[in-house]
Amino acid sequence: MNRAWLYLAPALVLYAAFLLYPIGRTVQLSLYDWDGSTLATFVGFDNYAAVFADAGLRASFGHAFVLVFFFAVLPTLLGLVAAAVLSRAKVWGLGIARVIIFLPQVIAMVVVAVAWRQIYAPDGYLNRALEAVGLGSLARPWLGDYDFALIAVGLVGTWISTGLVTVLLMSGISRIPQERFEAARLDGAGPVREFTSIIVPAVRAEITVALTLTIIASLKTFDLVYVMTSGGPGTQTTVPSYEVFKLAFEQGAVGAGAAVGVTLTAIIFVIAMIVNRIGDRAEVEQ
Amino acid sequence: MRVGRLEVAANYALLAVFGLAVLGPIAIILITAVSPANFADAQAGWFHPENFATAWVEGRFGQYLAASISVSLTVVVISSVASVLAGYAFGTMRFKASGVLFYVFLAGIMVPSEAIIIPLHYDLRTFGLTDTLWGVALPQIAQSIAFGTYWMRAYFRAAPRELIDAARIDGAGSWRTLWQVLLPLARPAITTMVVLTFMWTWNEFLIPLAMSPTGAYRTAPFGLALFQGQYTEGTALLAAGAVFVALPVVVVYAILQRHFIRGMLEGAVKG
Numbered sequence: 307m308n309r310a311w312l313y314l315a316p317a318l319v320l321y322a323a324f325l326l327y328p329i330g331r332t333v334q335l336s337l338y339d340w341d342g343s344t345l346a347t348f349v350g351f352d353n354y355a356a357v358f359a360d361a362g363l364r365a366s367f368g369h370a371f372v373l374v375f376f377f378a379v380l381p382t383l384l385g386l387v388a389a390a391v392l393s394r395a396k397v398w399g400l401g402i403a404r405v406i407i408f409l410p411q412v413i414a415m416v417v418v419a420v421a422w423r424q425i426y427a428p429d430g431y432l433n434r435a436l437e438a439v440g441l442g443s444l445a446r447p448w449l450g451d452y453d454f455a456l457i458a459v460g461l462v463g464t465w466i467s468t469g470l471v472t473v474l475l476m477s478g479i480s481r482i483p484q485e486r487f488e489a490a491r492l493d494g495a496g497p498v499r500e501f502t503s504i505i506v507p508a509v510r511a512e513i514t515v516a517l518t519l520t521i522i523a524s525l526k527t528f529d530l531v532y533v534m535t536s537g538g539p540g541t542q543t544t545v546p547s548y549e550v551f552k553l554a555f556e557q558g559a560v561g562a563g564a565a566v567g568v569t570l571t572a573i574i575f576v577i578a579m580i581v582n583r584i585g586d587r588a589e590v591e592q
Numbered sequence: 593m594r595v596g597r598l599e600v601a602a603n604y605a606l607l608a609v610f611g612l613a614v615l616g617p618i619a620i621i622l623i624t625a626v627s628p629a630n631f632a633d634a635q636a637g638w639f640h641p642e643n644f645a646t647a648w649v650e651g652r653f654g655q656y657l658a659a660s661i662s663v664s665l666t667v668v669v670i671s672s673v674a675s676v677l678a679g680y681a682f683g684t685m686r687f688k689a690s691g692v693l694f695y696v697f698l699a700g701i702m703v704p705s706e707a708i709i710i711p712l713h714y715d716l717r718t719f720g721l722t723d724t725l726w727g728v729a730l731p732q733i734a735q736s737i738a739f740g741t742y743w744m745r746a747y748f749r750a751a752p753r754e755l756i757d758a759a760r761i762d763g764a765g766s767w768r769t770l771w772q773v774l775l776p777l778a779r780p781a782i783t784t785m786v787v788l789t790f791m792w793t794w795n796e797f798l799i800p801l802a803m804s805p806t807g808a809y810r811t812a813p814f815g816l817a818l819f820q821g822q823y824t825e826g827t828a829l830l831a832a833g834a835v836f837v838a839l840p841v842v843v844v845y846a847i848l849q850r851h852f853i854r855g856m857l858e859g860a861v862k863g
Contacts, residue, residue, distance in 0.1 A: 308688070310685040310686075310687040311687065313678060313680055313681035313685070313766075316678075317677065317697075317737045317741055318678070318693075320670070320730070320734050321700065321734050321737045323734070324712070324731050325700050325703065325708060325731070325734035325735065325737075326700075328711045328712050328715075328731075329703065329707055329708060331715065332708060332710055332711055335710060335711060342714065388610065391599075391606055392603060392607070394599060394603070395599055395603050397600060397604060399607065403607045403610065403611060406611050406615065407610050407611070407614055408852070408856075409614055409618070409845070410614060411852075411856060412795075412842060412852060413618070413795075413838045413841070413842065414794070414797070414812075414816075414841070415797060415813075416795075416797050416813040416814075416816050417813070417816065417834045417837050418617070420816065420834045421620055421831075424621070424827060424831070425620060465617065469610075469614060470856060473853060473857065474856075474857050519856075522702065522704075526704045526705075528706075528798050529797045529798070529813070532801075533817050533820065546706070547704075550709075550710070551709075551798070554710045554713070555805065560710060560714070563710055564710050566706075567704075567706040567710060570704060570707070571703060571704055571707040574702060
């Protein structure tokens with residue numbers, strides 16, 4: 307036997323037993339109606355039909371896509387502009403700034419959720435700040451507000467992702483040869499032209515990585531919702547991850563929970579593939 | 593690159609806004625943690641560092657942090673050893689189906705916890721493993737192996753081929769080549785893998801929540817979420833608890849930040 311298999315064995319056994327096999331079991335469970343203890347009955351694709359038919363579950367996927375905007379799209383736009391501006395001039399303190407703006411990535415999401423609850427609370431920092439500047443009429447219990455709760459959760463995602471995206475894009479911009487900028491300036495290009503015709507095309511690969519990372523993170527949002535809103539008010543902020551947990555462990559609808567989990571996984575893989583396909587094509591065209 | 597003074601000023605302004613936006617919520621946690629926990633405390637001044645002691649006892653954070661340390665150590669040690677060995681095989685050896693098998697590992701990086709926790713919860717319960725260290729650690733070991741194998745394969749593939757060949761000619765077997773020639777050079781790559789695995793495991797919330805349903809084996813983030821549910825009015829103690837949960841990773845980050853940033857930038861995702 308090839309010696310390679312001996313080296314592979316520990317990883318393969320653990321990976322197969324606690325990741326591959328459970329995926330297969332989740333798919334299997336998603337085809338059954340099971341309450342977690344009594345006998346399961348085979349129902350075919352009924353659980354999947356319910357994912358599409360149930361207004362609440364459909365809405366949870368809708369919320370996840372709203373979060374994609376706040377976790378991925380908005381940070382990428384902000385990060386592009388910030389990275390471009392910061393890359394133009396060598397300023398003092400950039401190294402320490404990089405360490406600070408990356409910080410939200412290393413703090414436990416549960417802790418982040420606790421911090422932002424204090425900000426959004428009825429007597430919290432946001433409302434107090436609004437009152438201090440004479441905008442007290444705008445104050446509201448943000449996380450209890452039917453229109454604003456999801457946006458409030460989303461903006462926490464923007465806070466988490468923007469630093470990562472900016473640092474990622476800055477490292478991409480730093481690899482652009484200086485001559486390209488100099489040549490563009492000789493042609494009379496201003497900062498805006500420089501941004502659209504040099505920087506953005508050159509960091510396509512970094513944009514792809516940034517979008518992949520942040521989109522996956524947004525679709526998997528669980529901790530923030532669990533700690534900040536429990537899906538409320540009503541079901542305004544519930545997301546697929548939270549539905550998986552609720553259905554499978556709290557409401558005894560294990561099959562339905564598994565179907566939501568499989569659907570979420572499929573969406574993550576499809577989106578990651580589309581983003582990378584677009585990124586690849588963009589690189590070839592260059 | 594020469595730019596005008598106005599632009600340099602704009603850069604500092606942007607950095608200041610960025611820094612304040614990031615540090616604001618963190619400062620709020622720190623300030624809240626030492627603020628009066630109740631009305632009686634408020635009479636005795638604004639600075640209450642004793643909140644940390646109170647939260648430690650009332651929130652049982654000593655117990656939760658101990659659980660987090662055990663889980664993190666278990667996951668980091670086992671997944672790192674398995675990943676180094678598997679990465680070595682993928683990076684330096686030829687064997688059947690190596691290409692397909694590598695993609696199977698790679699796909700695991702994107703598999704979300706939501707796709708595996710339901711059967712893990714019910715199946716490991718059958719074996720009496722829920723509410724134990726292993727119930728919480730094993731799923732995370734598997735997830736970390738997906739990333740670790742990918743990460744170490746990249747390192748071993750980039751290692752100079754002549755080094756491996758020279759060791760072979762000297763009569764070293766594959767095992768000795770790994771331990772005596774390649775691993776000493778792999779320290780930076782392994783450090784990056786270890787700090788990322790530690791961070792992900794320490795901060796993980798969904799898996800401990802699902803794998804320790806009665807809460808007998810609570811990690812720190814889980815304990816904090818529970819503490820929040822119990823003490824809805826005590827925001828000062830809650831914030832003090834949040835500091836306990838965040839601090840270990842932030843300290844490691846402060847020391848080894850290059851590794852965190854490099855690892856995350858090179859496309860590291862965790863399921």
